[in-house]
Amino acid sequence: MEALVEEKRHELIENVAPLDDKLAKAFNLKKPISPTDLKEAVRRATITRRFIPVFMGCAFKYKGLQLLLDGVLHYFPCPNVASNYAFDQSKNGEKKYQY
Structure with a gap:
């Protein structure tokens, strides 16, 4: 289960990174991305109407x-x-x- 969660988190980062410069820079430099950084990137992409979170x-x-x-x-x-x-x-x- 833990491997699946990590895989889906990586998939989310790959999909949000092209929409957010700050996250893309960290992703391309292979820096660790904290949950806070990911939340902020999703928020910025959502506010600019480039990403729609689904619950x-x-x-x-x-x-x-x-x-x-x-x-x-x-x-x-x-x-x-x-x-x-x-x-x-x-x-x-x-x-x-x-x-």
Whole structure:
């Protein structure tokens, strides 16, 4: 089981490294990557909408629920920091609104 966890962690680092310069530099130099560095890289990639973390669990038995809530707290941007846009394509034109 420990080997599988290490393999999946390495796979995550390989997938996030091209999206984050700081993590890519450490990965290419074969430096050890701490869990904190990996979390920060996932957060930066998520905020720039280049990476989408996926969580699994069972709400019926509360399995994975705390991990989901912690993930939302750690990886997703605060709603008043995120930029959201809407497009109005009516009336022969397109207008872009930022909320």
